[in-house]
Each structure stands twice: as structure tokens, then as C-alpha cells.
Amino acid sequence: TKLALVIPSTIDDLAWSQAMYQGIKDAQTELGADKLTFEVSERLWNAVDAGAAIRQYALKGFNIIIAHGAQYQSLLADIAPDFPKTSFAYGTGFNTPEPNIFAYDPHAQEGAYLLGMLAGLTTRSGIIGLVGPIKAGDAIKYNKGFEQGVMSVNSKAKVRVAYTGSFGDLVAAGEIARTHIKAGADVLTGTSQQTVGAINVVAEKEGLVWLSSDMDQKSIAPKTVLAAQVYNFKNVILNIVKNRASGVYGGKHLELSFANGGLILNFNDAIIGIAPKNAREKILAAKEKIIDGSLKIELN
Amino acid sequence: MKHKQFSSLAFNIGITAFSLFIALLIGAVLFMIAGANPFTAYAVMFTAPLQDVFGITEMFVRAAPLLLVALGISISFRSGILNIGGEGQILIGAIFGLVVALYFPKMHWSLMIPLVFLASFLGGALWGGIAGWMKAYLNVNEILSTVMLNYVAIQIYNFLIRGPMMDKNEVVYGTGASQTARIAREYWLTKLIPGARMHTGMIFAVVMAVIVFFFLWKTIYGYRMRAVGVEVKAARYAGINTKWYLLLAMIFAGGFAGLAGSVEVLGVHHMGLESISAGYGFSGIVVALFGGLHPLGAIPASIVFGLLIVGADMMQRAVQVPAYIILAIQGLIILAIVSSNVFITKKSMKVKVLNLFRKPAGRSPHAQ
Amino acid sequence: MLSEIIIGIIAAAIPLSITFVLVGIGEMFNQRAGVFNLGAEGIMMVGAFLGFYVEYIMKSGPGSSFLGMIAAIAVGSLMGAVMAVTCVNFKAEQGIAGIALFMLGWGVAGMLFRVYIGGTTSIVGLKALDIPFLNSIPVLGAILFSHNIMVYITLVIIPLSWYLLNRTAWGLKVKAVGTAPRAADTMGVKVDRIRFQCVVIGGAMAGLAGAYLSICQTHIYADNITAGRGFIAVALVYFGKWKPTGILWGALLFSLAHSFQRSIQVYGIDFPYEIAVMFPYILVIAVLAISGSSRIMAPTMLGRPYYREQRD
Amino acid sequence: MSLDIQNLEFRSISKRFPGVLACDNVNLKLRKGEILALLGENGAGKTTLMNILYGLYQPDEGEILINGRQVSIDSPQKAGEMGIGMVHQHFMLVPNLTVKENVALCMYNDSFFELDHKAVNAKIREISERHTIKIDPDSYIWKLSVGEQQRVELIKSLSLGANLLILDEPTAVLTPQETEELINLLKEMAAGGCSIIFISHKLNEVKAVSNLIAVLRDGRLVYHGNTNDHSTDELATLMAGRSISLPVAKEKQPSDEIVLELQNVSAMSDRDTPALNKLNLSIHRGEILGLAGVSGNGQTELAEVINGLREVTEGKILLDNEEISNRSPQKIINKGMGYIPADRLHEGTVSSFSVKENIILKDYANPSFSKATFLLNKTISDYSEELVSKFNIKTPGIETTCASLSGGNIQKVILSREITRNPKVLVAVYPTRGLDLGAAEFVHSKLLEARDNDKAVLLVSEELEELMNLSDRIAVIYEGKILKIIPAKEAEKSELGLLMAGVHNEAQAIQ
Ligand SMILES: Nc1ncnc2c1ncn2[C@@H]1O[C@H](COP(=O)(O)OP(=O)(O)OP(=O)(O)O)[C@@H](O)[C@H]1O
Ligand SMILES: Nc1ncnc2c1ncn2[C@@H]1O[C@H](COP(=O)(O)OP(=O)(O)OP(=O)(O)O)[C@@H](O)[C@H]1O
Ligand SMILES: [Mg+2]
Ligand SMILES: [Mg+2]
Secondary structure, three states, rough: EEEEOOOOOOOOOOHHHHHHHHHHHHHHHHHHHOOOEEEEOOOOOOOOHHHHHHHHHHHHHEEEEEOHHHHHHHHHHHHHHEEEEEEEEEEOOOOOEEEEEEEEEHHHHHHHHHHHHHHHHHOOOOOOEEEEEOOOOHHHHHHHHHHHHHHHHHHEEEEEEEEOOOOOOHHHHHHHEEEEEEOOHHHHHOOOOHHHHHHHHHOOOOOOOEOOOOOHHHOOOOOEEEEEEEEOOOHHHHHHHHHOOOOOOOOEEEEEEEOOOOEEEEEEOOOOHHHOOOOHHHHHHHHHHHHHHOOOOOOO | OOOHHHHHHHHHHHHHHHHHHHHHHHHHHHHHHOOOOOOHHHHHHHHHHHOOOOHHHHHHHHHHHHHHHHHHHHHHHHHOOOOOHHHHHHHHHHHHHHHHHHHHOOHHHHHHHHHHHHHHHHHHHHHHHHHHHHHHHHHHOOOHHHHHHHHHHHHHHHHHHHHOEHHHHHHHHHOOOOOOOOHHHHHHEOOOOOOOOOOOHHHHHHHHHHHHHHHHHHHHHHHHHHHHOHHHHEEEEEEEHHHHHHHHHHHHHHHHHHHHHHHHHHHOOOOOOOOOOOOOOHHHHHHHHHHOHHHHHHHHHHHHHHHHHHHHHHHHHHHHHOOOOHHHHHHHHHHHHHHHHHHHHHHHHHHHHHHHHHHHOOOOOOOO | HHHHHHHHHHHHHHHHHHHHHHHHHHHHHHHOOOOOOOOOHHHHHHHHHHHHHHHHOOOOOOOHHHHHHHHHHHHHHHHHHHHHHHHHHOOOOHHHHHHHHHHHHHHHHHHHHHHHHHOOEOOOOOOOOEEEEEEEHHOHHHHHHOHHHHHHHHHHHHHHHHHHHHHHHHHHHHHHHOOHHHHHHHHHOOOHHHHHHHHHHHHHHHHHHHHHHHHHHEEEEOOOOOOOHHHHHHHHHHOOOOOOOHHHHHHHHHHHHHHHHHHHHOOOOOOOOOHHHHHHHHHHHHHHHHHOOOOOOOOOOOOOOOOOOOOO | OOOOEEEEEEEEEEEEEEEEEEEEEEEEEEOOOOEEEEEEOOOHHHHHHHHHHHHOOOOOOEEEEEEOOOEOOHHHHHHHHHHHEOOOOOOOOOOOEEEEHHHHHHHHOOOOOOOOOHHHHHHHHHHHHHHOOOOOOOOOOHHHOOOHHHHHHHHHHOOOOOOEEEOOOHHOOHHHHHHHHHHHHHHHHHOOEEEEEEEEEOOOHHHHHHOOEEEEEOOOOEEEEEHHHOOOOHHHOOOOHHHHHOOOOOOOOOOOOOEEEEEEEEEEEEOOOOOEEEOOOOOOOOOOEEEOOOOOOOHHHHHHHHHHOOOOOEEEEOOOOOOOOOOHHHHHEEEEEEEOOHHHHHHHHOOOOOOHHHHOOOOOOOOOOOOOEEEEEEHHHHHHHHHHHHHOOOOOOOEEEEEHHHHHHHHHHHHHHHHHHHEEEEEEEOOOOOHHHHHHHHHHHHHHHHHHOOOOEEEEEEOHHEEEOOOEEEEEEOOOOOEEEHHHHHHOOHHHHHHHOOOOOHHHHHH
């Protein structure tokens, strides 16, 4: 199977794009390098360039084309009918406008809820800072889940949200983190590729904690990143390959949740001691409830 | 005479080829650093887009908005204003167009499309006009205001497409991607070739180029704008309301960028998306200057630039190098071409080069 | 509490403004000499990368930070020289060349980062140093005496550049070459040489500003780390009317507005964050609109290459 | 390494520009201490030849020899090093620097840091005292009048101590007194061993100052010899290839009808100092009113105020009894105003526009040149061709940009436009500044023709002869006020001279 990946940012952004890149690599390892080959086109945040790339991949006979962003949905809707034997996939999304389009949908709110619990339990100042890119899409899902998680364990805690207005301005993200810290936040979190800027600022002071999403960002700040919600896109890829093998080229809504292993929660064992002793147990219990459906997270 | 013309053409081609060669040579180093074969890379870059329908059509998909932006830039440059606010003007134009296309009562496409164009022209004109007004009446430098207004426009645009204008379904399903609903299919610009994205926008842009040409060189308004552009004092002396024409120039510059916005909406995306301006506001400046700030010159310039974008993009996928290399190569090529230009247009520089070949011993005043 | 917030806002603004001041002063020199360099952003990216890279391979430590900065200055000068060769020697259209340089810089920085580092990592960089005694002065201590070393170096660069421009023969030549190159030529000033020097200085400063971002401010390098700051800096040169102090005020105003805007968001005053984010940009335009214009300073031949044998 | 220039020789110098052969095989010699006057019509190639000597242009063919040795002067720097100085026809000053800084730029063009303001001040003081050139060293150039700028040019070249000095029409903007002083200065310098090349269209100056004469016509050297061998009339004939005599106004009874009237008009200058101070003036139909005055006394401001280009802060201006003060320039043009501005390069023409486009600068919207906003290219071209030949404008074609024309020819473009437009009132500011005699003759006759056609003309000039030849009445302006108006036939140079210096009654004169 030949797979092509189109991403808005880069394969080393430690966030959304890298998570997918990692997922494909993992899938490749599992299937064998001869069973799955892939190519990547990066930095295609604008839809015109992405459209050209997707169409060209389709023309060149790639079997699976993953357009890794919600903004690519309409592009796929335009292109897919011309290539009925090719599977297209995009996410975050639910809508499958053509029979050969998959939509994948990480339930960012689930992990966010758990990270929120951890934040609520860990914070001493009672102030938690959230560094947002722009107020849309996954960022909203994440923020909503996170706030509910905090409230479920610590109703006195304050979650403060501030946005940079862009996805890629890591200096601005760092400055927002700094402002949060000055204002008393001791636990911080956020989404999008710019957060590396924020993590580094948080890491400057000991005792402050970052909770990361999309990828485990522990690698750049091993003493700061306390826990991470990781998107396990490997399952999405394997799922698509399996579907194709059974003659289904698309039309499915593939969710990533704790229930199906699409989401993974990582704790940083080296510093987990910062959190209260029973935090891990509480969170794992909540995770089970999310999996069995007894804990619902409101999105509206 | 014939011989002279031929040798001067040969010189021009030679000098351009030479500078391109230097640029590509430097680029080759980058390819080698990235672990790719520069020869295959270049071969793909310059020939792939021209080899199939896909490549050629994609070139025109890029050329259309580039040309429109470049037209506006040409007008404002000719009036002495450097407009680097194309990005913002495209976005505001797109939003105005989207409002009409999404929320106006249904009507026949032949009414709707011109209406959308008009709206986005007005939107872009408004955005450009702010900078123009501040320049003419408040003496605010246009580079400052247009750079700043770009950021403001991005925020407004994003606010609208993720807020009030967001696709209702995004709310219903909770995905919340910042995009508007799709525009009704009958309002889309017709695709010229089945299976490819090329649409009638390029034809529209070329027609606009011809109109702008007539406007600038054959009408009294164009005359006034050009006069204001090169010599404000003389223009005032001639009775021209210089402030108003500075403003008008920015209104046109913004308006054309706005048109590029609606061409992208109606022709390519069919909805409002993030980063719809796609850097055209900047590359449009390059296209306009390559076109000699002449509306007709901008037509080939936009096509060549379209080739450069599409070719580099294809090359990146063909040889699997980091996408950054596209930017670097494009930058190098542009630098090479602008650098060689002076040897073509300025006699004294040309002579210097020729002397290098002719008389290695140095210039002799006796030479005939 | 409120006064603490205000002090915080001001203290945060100062290190932010340094990037703009550095690029702005460099750009001021090349604009004063008549060359308009839109490529500052690209140069910054290369400077940010190389500064980061040098420190990275030298495994950190303040010495390596300084080496990184020097490397950034060197590579910035090199890119300035590229700009100068095209625009001064080859008289290329400055608008195009600047945008091309921006693309080149972004591309080269991104690519080298991918090839030689490969993923986001962090370095130690230069941290803010609390100057003993001075930093415990109430109010002023927090605002002025708790920054990284580059802040203080920049505060020296400002009067230095003023001096260069206004008190030396070279400064006279720069001003002459930007407003009346032909006159300067007849007075024995080597127009293209002065312009070349200024563009190289502009490049060096942009390179340094880039390294400031990666080494002093974020301690990482990532794609698009400059995020348009080079363009803002170019705009602020106009705000500052080609004067070092003017550029400083512009940069401070813009940075203050940003740090104010962020505080407002963080302290949770409820209104659309887009308006907060837009605020600094609008403020800068508005302030310029209210303040008048000055005629004497503008380099009137900005963007116009000089040909000796052409009448204009 | 300033050379002691004993001998200077141009050998077979040719220089081509697109469409013109500006210098055509010129051979010329000059010895130490001589003053050579270079004559020729506008566009003959004088400036070009001098620019070649000064290293600004490179000759296409030929060589320059100094003391018998071939030299290559490939830049003005090189020329400066060799001791060649030049006062350019269009001033070479940096407007946003002060006088002092401009001089410093010349003195320290080789140093990086070193800038000794005291030394510069001393130099300026020394030069201005020795040659009685009045100037404020701390004033910005852009604040100076054209005449003052000319003085700065002189100081600049003198400060460098050139031993070959080129002066390209230095007297075009000087008052008669200043001219006289300059001539004395040049003679003094020549006596001290400096060689001088002097370009002027004013033949009496040429006679007064030079030993040698060279005449260029269409780029070719047509005469080279001693000044004393010819009278001014003969020189004029040599230059133009025909005899020239400037016309003089025939007496005529002007009508009583006032066409243009200024009542208590005040205005500010660019420097924000009062330029016009409750000025009163009226011009009758069919008369030429000459305005005499030393440059900087409000002449340009007066002209600008009349044309709506400068704000009137107080008072009224009436054209045909209709108020036009602070109206838009377009409205005033439409009411029948014509204007020949002093700044021909940047105000009277759009320098990067073609000759053709400049000829219709005020009439492009006129129904005869445009229909439904479209310019009528053919009509415009025909009209331009007609004016170019009628006014004898030397240009490769009507598509050539104005910037590449010679100074005199740019002036002719403006003249042709303003006079042919046939306005009710014509404001002409220094209309013959820099024009060759033939052209000046032409302008004068055109101005007289306008008067005879019942137009009202306001003629601003510093040349008393011109004023006395053409005007019906002469008004003298001083510090923004009209001191006195004298009928031209009663005017005397000495009285005008005193009035221009601000002395306006006998008692004062005696003091
Ligand atoms: N740089 C240039 N580019 C194009 N044409 C030029 C240039 N310099 C001079 N010429 C042309 O060369 C010819 C001679 O010009 P030049 O300025 O030497 O005349 P001039 O004798 O000094 O006239 P004037 O008395 O009007 O100053 C003119 O036709 C002019 O148009
Ligand atoms: N090279 C220049 N650069 C900038 N401004 C100039 C320049 N030359 C003149 N000006 C300005 O233009 C205006 C008109 O100049 P001009 O010298 O003609 O004024 P003036 O004082 O009325 O003298 P005149 O008696 O010659 O009319 C002045 O205010 C002067 O400051
Ligand atoms: Mg001349
Ligand atoms: Mg005056």
C-alpha cells in the first residue's frame, strides 16, 4: 500500500503533525516496510497548495491519502469523486461527503478531562493557565474537556485561557505562558505546535508543570511535562488499511478515544511525585469511566 | 541592424541564463545537503508542470489570483505607494464576497457572481482605502499601515469564519473547524477542464489586466494617478487633487487584491477557510515588479511565477526533500533574475560586462 | 496588586521590544542609505537558526551563547551582502529582492534545521540575570534590572547608532546617499560603497535579532520562529521616522501593547480575544496618525538605485 | 594627490545618449590660469562635456589629457583627487543636511569617524569672509532659496581648493550684484593659477570674465578662440548660427481693467516664517507687470498663492473680480491662470513622463485631448509634435522623458504648454533662467505677444534688463511687501537696485 501524508505544519512540530507522522511510522513497523510505503508533504497549511499535492498524489496512484487537518475536508470532497479507488482521509472531522473519504476524530476532550483532573489536583496556587492558538476546532474541545476535568476535582481552581491568535508563533506562546506564571499559574497546558515555546518558558522555573496534548512533549522538558495525552494515529492507519482490504474505501467516521486505544495517557514517572499520591488512581478511575461511557464530557 | 538586434538578444538571454545558472548552482548545494540529486530535482521542477494537464492547469490556478493582486500592486506602485497589505486585502475581500454568496437570497449565477466580485472588490478597497486615506490625509506611511493592517485583517477574518460565519454543521457535530458553509454549486466558477481545478478566474484576470492597461495609459484617471506617483509637486501644480488620487490608488490596489480573494473562494475553495490568502499578497508584489509594473507584463509574469510555485512543489514531492527547499530555490531564482535585469536594461552595465570579454587588458578610449 | 500587574506588563515588554529594536536599527541604517530591505525576516530566521545551532553543537554554556550570537551576526552580514550585491551593485528592484531574500532565508534556515538537528530540542541560552542590588530597587528593579544581557547591550547600541549617524563623517555620508546620491557622488562619496556597508549592517543586526529570539527569548528553534516580527520591525522604522530613539519608542509601544493585551486575557477580562490580539497593531497605526510627520529625516531616494549616467 | 594642472586637453571626445549624440568629436585645450567660456544653445552638450571631465559620465570615444598625459577620470572622486571642482547646473546639495554638513561631506569624504565641526566652521567662515559670501552655516539646505543654494555650491567647491574649476551656469540664479562679485572672484582665482571653465548664456558676463571661448553646436565644437576677438553680437551669431536681438516692449496704453488683484494677502513660507505680509498688487489687462526683488523675498510664495498651491492666511485674491484665494489649483487653472514655476524639474514637469505627456499636463482632460475619459493619443501626438517644432524643443522625440532633456529644453516644454494654453493671466517665474539667447528671445517675444493679445502677465525676474525691456510697470518686492511700483520707462537700474535692497525713500538712501 502506498500512502501519502499532507500536513499543515512539519513532521517535527512535536504536536499535531508529528503525531500523525509517528502514527504512520508505527503502522509501517507493524505491517512491515514492504507492505506500507509512504511519502510526506509538509507545510501545506494553505488549502491551494494542499489541493495540488493531494491531486498529484492521487494521479500518481497512491492508495491512501491522508490530509491531516479539518480544513482539508472540502478539498477532498472535490477531488475524491475523480479517484474512486483511492482512499482519502482527513481529520478532525465526522463528515464523509464521498464513499471514499474517511474522517477521523480524536476525542481531544477525553484526555483533556483527565489532564484537567491532574491539573486540579496538582495546583497549589489554584490557578491553571491555558495557552491557546485560536479559539476554534480541537482547541475548543480540548479547553472544554480540560475545564470540566479541573472542576470535577477542584471547584475552587481557576482556569485562565489566553490565545495567541496564531498556531505557529512560539514566541507569543512563550510570552503568554510567562504572563500566566506571573499571574500565579503553576500548572499550564495548551495545544498546537506553538506550545513548545510555552513549555520552554515553563521549564525555566522549577516546580511548574506542563500538561501536553497531541504528542508527549516530555523530550524537550523532561522535568516539566507531567503528563500527556497522545494521539495514537497508528490505529487509524491500520483501520484504513484493513477496511481497504475488505473493499471499503471510505465513508467511515473513525474515532480516536481511550476506548479504542486511539488516545493514550502518559504520566511522567520521573516527576509524578509532584502530584498528590492518589492522583494517578483517581485519574485512571475516571479514564475507565470514560471508556465504559458512564462519564460524559459536555461539548456545547 | 539585424545583426545588432540578434546579438543584443543573445546577450540578454546569455546573461539571464548565466545568473540562473549561478542560482541553481547554489541551490544544488542545498539539494546535496538534503541528500537529493540536484539534476533530477531541477528536471522535475522545470519540466514536470508542463508535461501534463494537471501541471499546466495548476499553474493557472496560481496565476489567476497572482495576476489580480499584481494588477492592484501595479496601480498603487505607479501612484507611488508600496502596498504590502495584499494579504489582508485578500482576506477582507474574501469575507465580503462570502457574505454575499452565502447569505444573499438565491439568484441566477450570472447575477450572483458579478455581485460577489463587486462585494469583494469593495471589501478589499475598504481595507486598502484605510491605508490610502491615512497616507493621504494623515501622513501615515503606507508600509507601516499595510503591514499592521494585515494582522488586523487576519484576526477579523478568523473571528468571522470561526464565529458568526462558521458552518452550522461544525457546531452541531462539535468539530468546530474554522470554516464557513459551502457556497451553492451554481455559483462556482466554471471549471475549464474536467478533473482539474483550473477555472474561469484566469480569463477574468486577463480581462481585468487589459482593462487596467487601458485605465492607466489611456484614460485621464490613469494619467493623473501616474503623475501623482512620480512627482507629487508637479501633479499638484497641474491641478490634480493629489490626496484623492493617492487614496484612489490604494482603493484600487485593495480592490484588486479583494477580487483575488473572491476568485479563490468561487473558483478554488468554495467556502471560507483559514489562510485563504496563501501568500499571494506578497508574491503578487514580485509578479507586479517582474511585469515591469505594467498590467500586460504582469500576465506572463504571473504565469511564470505560477510555474515556479507548482514546479517547486512537485519537485519537493518527487525527490522527497524538506519543503523548505522550495522557498529557498524560489528565492534564489528570483534574486538571480532581478540581478540580471540591470544588465539588460542599462547600457552602462551591459558595456561593463561586454568589456570583460572584449578587452581583458582594460578599457581603451580609442576603441571604436 | 494592580501596580504589580502594571510593573509586570512593563517588565515583560522590554525584552520583547529588543528584537524590534535590533532589526529596526539595522533597517534604519540601510533605509537611511536608500535601500529598503524587506528581507529582514528571512535574515532573522537564518540568524535564529545558526545562533541556536552553534550553541547546540557546543553543548551550551554562556560562552557558546555568545559564539552563537557572533555566528548569527556573521551569517546576517553575509545575507546582507547578498542583498547588497543584488540591490546596490546589480541595482535590482529592492522590493522583489527583499521578498526573495525572505524566502531564501526561511527556506535555508528551515532546511538546515531539518538536516542538522532534525527535531525540536532546547538549549540553555542566555537567561535573564537579576542584577544584584539594582534589581531590588522598588519598581525600577523589576522593570530595568532583571533582563538578559542582550537587553543591556541593545540599550548601548541605541546611543551608539545615534552617534554613528549624527556625529561621524560616515553618518553624514549615509544620510547624503539616501537623499541625494548624485550630489553625494559629486562630493566624492562612494555611493554604492556606503550603501553596501549599510545593507550589511542591516543584515548583521537582523541576524543578531534572530539569534536573540532563539538564544535569549525562547531557547529553542522551530519553524517560523520569527512569525512576522521582521516585517513589523521594518514598519516600526517608519514609525520611528528613521531615528534610533524613535524606533525604540515604537518598539516599546508595540511590545507594551502586546504584553498589556496578554495580561488582559490572562486576568480574564471577558471579550473576544481577537480584539486583544489586534490591539497592538491598531495602536501603532493610531499613534503614528496622531503624531505629525517630519520632513527632514525621510530618506527621499529610498528604494531607488543610483546610476551615475542617468538623469532623474 | 592634487595635480598641478598646467594643461588640459580634450581629444576627440564623443558621447552618445539614446537618440542623441551629445558630444561629437570635441577637441579642446586649456592652460593654467585661463578662463574658458563654454557657449552653446540649450542641449548643445556643454553639461555633458563637463560631466565627462568631472568623471560623472564616461566618454564613448576619445580621451582627456592632463599635462600631456592621458588620464582616466572614472568617478567624481577621482576628479576631486586631481583637483577638479565643479559647480553643477542642477545643484548637487543634500537637502536634509545643513550647509555646514554639506561642506563637511566634501572635506571628509574619505574619513570614517573623523568629523571636525570646528574646522568646517572655520573653513566656511574663512571663505565667506574672503569672498564676501553671506550664508548661515547651520541652515538646512532645503530651507534656502535657490540663490542661497548657489552660494553654498560655491563655498563647497572653494573649500576643496580646486585648481581646475568648472562652473555650469552659475549665474543663472544670482542677482546682478552677486554675479559681479562672482566674476571678480573668478578673475582673482585665475590670477592665482586656477584654470576655470565657465558656462553661461549671458554674453556680457562671458565677455567680462573669460580669456577664451569655445562654442558648441549640436555636440560639435564650432569655434575655439579668444574672447576679445568678438563682440557679444558676434558671439550670439556663432552660437545660434543667426543673429539675435532681444525684443523690447513697444509702448502701449494698458487698459484700466484689473484682471488680477491681491488685497492684503499674507502667507507663510515652507520654513513657517511669514513670506507675504499684507501684500497688495493689481495687474491690468494687456500689461506685463514686472516683479523685481532679491530671491527669497516672497516671489515664489506669491506665485504659489495666486495659483492655489499655497494657503492664503489672510486677504483676498481676485481674478476677474471673482475670489480665487484658497481655491483648488484646478479651479484656478480653469478660470484662466497660467503658471511657469521656478522649479522646472520637479514642479513644472513630471520628469519621468514623456515630453508628450508633459505638454498636455494641464489639458489632458480637455475635450480636445480626451473623450469620455479616454485620451486621444493621435491628437495628443500631433499637437505635441507641433509644439516641439514650433518652440524648437531639442529632443530625440516626443516619447523621450523630460528628465533626459537639457535644462533649457525642459523650460521650453513648460513654456510651450503654458503659452499655447492661452490663459487670461500668466505668472512667469524666472522664465528665461538657464535659457540660451535664442530661446530667451523667443520667450520674450511670446510674453509680449501675450500682452498684445490683452493678457495680463506677472513676470518675476532678477534680471533688471529683462524686466525693463518687457514690463509696462515694475513692482519691487521686499520682505513680502510691495515697496513701490514704477512705470518701466521711468525706472532706473540704480533705483531698482536700492529698492530691492529694501531702501525705499531718499532719506534712507542718503543714510
Ligand atoms: N543622462 C542623459 N541621458 C539621456 N540624454 C542625455 C543625458 N544627459 C544629456 N543628455 C542629452 O544630451 C544633450 C546635451 O545635453 P546637455 O545637458 O549637455 O546640454 P547643455 O548644453 O548643457 O544645455 P543647457 O544649456 O540647456 O544646459 C541633450 O540633448 C540631452 O537631452
Ligand atoms: N533643493 C530643495 N530641496 C527642498 N526644498 C527646496 C529646495 N529648493 C528650494 N526649496 C524650497 O522650496 C521653496 C521655494 O524655493 P525658492 O528658493 O524659489 O524660494 P524663495 O525664497 O521664494 O526664493 P526666490 O526669490 O528664488 O523665489 C522654498 O521654501 C525652499 O525652502
Ligand atoms: Mg547644461
Ligand atoms: Mg521667493
